[in-house]
Amino acid sequence: MTEFVQFAILGLGGGSAYALLAQGVVLVYRGSGVVNFAQGAIAMVAAYLCLETLQRDHDWPMLPAFVVAVLVAAAIGLVFQVAVLRWLANAAPIVRLAATLGLLVILQSGVQQFYGSKSIRVRSFLPNDAYHWGDVVVQQDRLILLGIAVGLTAVLWALTRFTRVGLAITAAAENERAAAALGWSPHRLAALTWAGGGALAGVAGILVAPLTGLTPTAFVVIVTVFALAAALLGGFRSFPLTLLGGLVLGVGESLVVLYQDSIRDFLHMPTLTGVNRAVPFLVILVVLVVRGKGLPLRSHVSERLPRLGSGALRWPGIVIAVVVTVVAIAFSGDWLRSLTLTLAAAVFLLSIVVLTGYAGQLSLAQYTVGGLGALIAARLVGQAGWPLIPAAAVSVAAVVVVGVLFALPALRTRGVNLAVVTLGLGFTVQEMVFGNPALTGDKLDNSVRIPQLTLFGVDVTAAGHPERWALVCLTVLTVSALLVANLRRSRTGRRLIAVRTNERAAASLGISVFAVKIYAFALAAGLAAVAGILLGLRNTAVTYVEFNAFASINAVVQAVTGGLGFVLGGVVGALLGPGALVSRLLSDGSGSGAIATLIGGVILIVILLTNQNGIADMLARTANAIRGLPLFTALPSRVKASRAHELSSGDEVGVVPATPLAVRGLGVRFGGVTAVDGVDLTVQPGQIVGLIGPNGAGKTTVIDAITGFVAPSAGQVELGDHHITGWSTARRSRAGLRRSFQSLELFEDITVGDNVHAGADESTRWSWLTDLLWPGRRPLPASASTAVRDFELTDVLNTMPDQLPYGRRRLVGIARAVASGPSVILLDEPAAGLDEAESRELAQCIRRLADDRGAGVLLVEHDMGLVMSTCDRIVVLEAGRVIAEGTPDEIASDARVRTAYLGTDDEMTGVVP
Ligand SMILES: Nc1ncnc2c1ncn2[C@@H]1O[C@H](COP(=O)(O)OP(=O)(O)OP(=O)(O)O)[C@@H](O)[C@H]1O
Numbered sequence: 001m002t003e004f005v006q007f008a009i010l011g012l013g014g015g016s017a018y019a020l021l022a023q024g025v026v027l028v029y030r031g032s033g034v035v036n037f038a039q040g041a042i043a044m045v046a047a048y049l050c051l052e053t054l055q056r057d058h059d060w061p062m063l064p065a066f067v068v069a070v071l072v073a074a075a076i077g078l079v080f081q082v083a084v085l086r087w088l089a090n091a092a093p094i095v096r097l098a099a100t101l102g103l104l105v106i107l108q109s110g111v112q113q114f115y116g117s118k119s120i121r122v123r124s125f126l127p128n129d130a131y132h133w134g135d136v137v138v139q140q141d142r143l144i145l146l147g148i149a150v151g152l153t154a155v156l157w158a159l160t161r162f163t164r165v166g167l168a169i170t171a172a173a174e175n176e177r178a179a180a181a182l183g184w185s186p187h188r189l190a191a192l193t194w195a196g197g198g199a200l201a202g203v204a205g206i207l208v209a210p211l212t213g214l215t216p217t218a219f220v221v222i223v224t225v226f227a228l229a230a231a232l233l234g235g236f237r238s239f240p241l242t243l244l245g246g247l248v249l250g251v252g253e254s255l256v257v258l259y260q261d262s263i264r265d266f267l268h269m270p271t272l273t274g275v276n277r278a279v280p281f282l283v284i285l286v287v288l289v290v291r292g293k294g295l296p297l298r299s300h301v302s303e304r305l306p307r308l309g310s311g312a313l314r315w316p317g318i319v320i321a322v323v324v325t326v327v328a329i330a331f332s333g334d335w336l337r338s339l340t341l342t343l344a345a346a347v348f349l350l351s352i353v354v355l356t357g358y359a360g361q362l363s364l365a366q367y368t369v370g371g372l373g374a375l376i377a378a379r380l381v382g383q384a385g386w387p388l389i390p391a392a393a394v395s396v397a398a399v400v401v402v403g404v405l406f407a408l409p410a411l412r413t414r415g416v417n418l419a420v421v422t423l424g425l426g427f428t429v430q431e432m433v434f435g436n437p438a439l440t441g442d443k444l445d446n447s448v449r450i451p452q453l454t455l456f457g458v459d460v461t462a463a464g465h466p467e468r469w470a471l472v473c474l475t476v477l478t479v480s481a482l483l484v485a486n487l488r489r490s491r492t493g494r495r496l497i498a499v500r501t502n503e504r505a506a507a508s509l510g511i512s513v514f515a516v517k518i519y520a521f522a523l524a525a526g527l528a529a530v531a532g533i534l535l536g537l538r539n540t541a542v543t544y545v546e547f548n549a550f551a552s553i554n555a556v557v558q559a560v561t562g563g564l565g566f567v568l569g570g571v572v573g574a575l576l577g578p579g580a581l582v583s584r585l586l587s588d589g590s591g592s593g594a595i596a597t598l599i600g601g602v603i604l605i606v607i608l609l610t611n612q613n614g615i616a617d618m619l620a621r622t623a624n625a626i627r628g629l630p631l632f633t634a635l636p637s638r639v640k641a642s643r644a645h646e647l648s649s650g651d652e653v654g655v656v657p658a659t660p661l662a663v664r665g666l667g668v669r670f671g672g673v674t675a676v677d678g679v680d681l682t683v684q685p686g687q688i689v690g691l692i693g694p695n696g697a698g699k700t701t702v703i704d705a706i707t708g709f710v711a712p713s714a715g716q717v718e719l720g721d722h723h724i725t726g727w728s729t730a731r732r733s734r735a736g737l738r739r740s741f742q743s744l745e746l747f748e749d750i751t752v753g754d755n756v757h758a759g760a761d762e763s764t765r766w767s768w769l770t771d772l773l774w775p776g777r778r779p780l781p782a783s784a785s786t787a788v789r790d791f792e793l794t795d796v797l798n799t800m801p802d803q804l805p806y807g808r809r810r811l812v813g814i815a816r817a818v819a820s821g822p823s824v825i826l827l828d829e830p831a832a833g834l835d836e837a838e839s840r841e842l843a844q845c846i847r848r849l850a851d852d853r854g855a856g857v858l859l860v861e862h863d864m865g866l867v868m869s870t871c872d873r874i875v876v877l878e879a880g881r882v883i884a885e886g887t888p889d890e891i892a893s894d895a896r897v898r899t900a901y902l903g904t905d906d907e908m909t910g911v912v913p
Pocket residue numbers: 297298670673674675693694695696697698699700701702
């Protein structure tokens with residue numbers, strides 16, 4: 001017990017420092033909406049400046065050195081906000097996050113360049129007397145650190161509660177305009193919080209340095225991972241919870257050291273590394289996953305994401321690129337190493353294009369995942385004597401399984417939370433696997449050697465025949481790029497993009513968000529494993545630092561610079577990596593090391609400020625502009641034709657399976673609020689049922705509960721003979737129950753045609769694989785073609801939704817919902833924003849859905865003219881309960897309904913036909 005308390009107290013020091021750093025992250029997030037991944041790097045700069053330069057080299061006393069270093073840290077935050085983030089205020093969140101990763105890379109590699117990479121021990125400068133409490137020794141410095149963390153937390157909490165500027169910061173987190181109303185411009189607030197966050201980082205960095213020592217890489221990664229994890233526990237909002245999170249992590253880390261040997265024995269491992277760093281983090285992971293949600297809430301605002309390429313293959317360009325690279329391999333001389341590294345890195349970046357660009361899942365662990373591929377393959381070829389191809393195949397298969405495990409948190413977390421979780425998972429693998437010789441197979445002086453590698457009888461060993469290994473890399477890259485481009489054009493690609501853009505809408509169309517995320521992680525892990533093998537086996541032994549968490553961060557920086565949504569972006573981004581061609585060209589000739597990384601970071605920031613969609617987007621626009629020149633417009637364009645949407649021929653209207661919908665005793669509660677209470681309703685095939693009621697009556701909640709977006713607290717939903725109450729949204733949708741959304745929720749990154757197509761895609765189990773090889777060109781299915789004609793969208797199929805006026809956007813949403821020919825359609829305020837003529841046309845379309853196709857329709861609508869003229873029956877809700885049900889005439893003359901909702905006789909005469 002004494003030991004337990006002793007270790008817990010020891011952990012308070014680190015925990016307090018994590019908490020301090022995390023408070024800076026929270027402050028910045030509250031003031032600017034950006035999660036600062038560079039917080040640990042700013043801390044490191046302050047620590048080096050204070051302890052190395054000012055104190056050691058220039059003999060400054062502690063206090064002025066401390067103050068100057070903290071001011072410099074604050075200035076870094078301030079300058080970054082004013083010079084970079086301010087101009088990215090309207091950019092996609094991932095772009096702003098990438099900018100902070102860029103800052104991390106610049107600061108970290110800058111420090112490495114300036115101070116070198118070796119680890120520096122720092123003497124404790126806080127009073128370090130020991131107090132004795134029974135058998136437990138309490139160090140004074142731990143108590144001081146704890147006091148500072150608690151004190152600063154209290155100050156921050158009080159500032160944001162009781163001061164004008166604090167209230168503005170709190171308001172800004174919710175709504176920029178509210179902050180403006182308090183007299184603060186969002187930019188000034190953001191600048192203030194970035195300066196404050198920087199200062200907090202500086203304080204924490206200097207205080208934590210004696211506990212951790214100083215190294216440019218490990219320090220930043222440890223501090224970043226733990227600080228972000230603590231801030232995550234506080235939801236990036238709550239200062240007290242963040243303090244708690246930091247302390248739990250610090251104490252947990254220390255306690256695990258105490259039990260390290262028992263854990264090792266329990267796992268039957270000869271050696272165990274990094275478990276103290278991993279276990280507390282894994283606990284946080286579990287908390288997050290338990291706290292997370294399978295689908296985002298109705299209030300979730302879809303994030304704008306970088307633009308997507310078309311995935312169209314331009315064969316002349318591909319052939320020229322491959323031939324040029326082959327020639328380059330033949331004549332590159334001492335540049336060959338850089339070229340090989342670039343080719344392998346491009347495969348890595350393609351994995352990020354799939355996972356983050358297409359599927360919208362931000363993972364900061366791709367290099368770690370790839371490193372596992374290198375590890376397994378190296379052990380199989382190096383120790384078990386396997387030939388290359390089976391070793392690579394087994395390694396890729398194993399890493400795909402790991403990729404699926406990494407996907408599990410993504411099923412319940414998203415956005416920046418997922419980025420933090422994957423960074424932590426990657427860091428855990430780095431510490432526990434790559435750092436453990438028992439797992440890498442390396443004894444101290446005896447690493448696993450890469451033997452001779454042969455492919456189809458040809459010796460391709462990189463050491464002996466580097467040009468042959470480079471050709472292997474080129475071949476793999478070309479095949480990978482073709483697969484990823486095929487994916488973009490296929491229905492599987494559409495599913496990925498649907499999920500990236502709007503998980504709720506995707507689920508409502510029968511797309512399994514769960515399956516898409518698992519697939520994206522698995523495919524990306526497979527590509528990363530292949531890349532890891534190419535990279536790892538190019539040396540005589542695998543160098544695991546190539547696969548650390550920092551490399552993963554750097555890869556995302558490169559992918560965003562290159563163009564996250566473009567296959568070409570992966571290739572261009574790889575050119576910029578450390579050791580790759582561009583950095584070698586620009587740097588000291590070796591092309592590796594800190595200066596190259598630093599240049600990569602600076603290029604990222606410049607590119608983001610110029611075009612947030614990356615270099616590939618700039619290239620694509622330039623190419624399009626050139627193709628638009630008179631000389632080229634005369635030539636037939638095969639690409640355009642391949643992208644156009646074709647309608648199925650014929651006007652046949654498929655009659656949908658006749659399936660009634662029945663809702664019995666439905667109740668929904670949100671905490672203490674009863675939104676829906678004992679609602680019964682049925683929708684028969686071919687029948688239109690109106691669901692009306694005042695604002696807040698619970699109409700949308702009824703639709704949400706029927707379609708599986710919220711779990712009912714009581715009652716049942718039946719579709720035909722099926723009790724579907726426990727089914728997922730996607731499964732209900734596939735069974736023929738579709739909905740539209742009040743807030744449209746279109747897929748804004750893809751054309752109108754693709755939106756409708758996404759609503760009608762039939763997936764087969766094999767299409768996940770076959771789409772990679774043969775995406776095909778499928779015309780819109782018959783029911784979708786009918787929807788396109790009915791809603792008069794034929795002329796806008798190749799238009800992006802945001803280029804349409806509001807009324808037509810609404811029609812796209814409805815067409816998408818009915819594209820698959822569902823048996824029951826739930827329309828949530830379809831006429832909102834339509835003019836009178838459009839409303840009338842919409843009424844006819846809805847009638848046709850019921851009369852011609854035999855679909856059942858539940859229509860939630862405030863336009864009483866539309867409801868009264870279209871519906872067969874009407875159900876009236878008030879405060880979550882049904883207060884009347886009947887034909888339009890019965891409802892119009894119901895006294896209770898008039899009082900509750902419809903109003904006076906005069907108003908009624910205007911709406912009843
Ligand atoms: N996620 C949620 N958490 C808490 N309360 C909620 C949530 N969603 C809805 N509510 C509440 O449930 C009640 C019903 O809301 P709902 O949006 O279903 O009404 P509605 O009839 O569709 O309104 P409107 O006509 O304005 O769209 C309201 O009091 C609303 O505030």
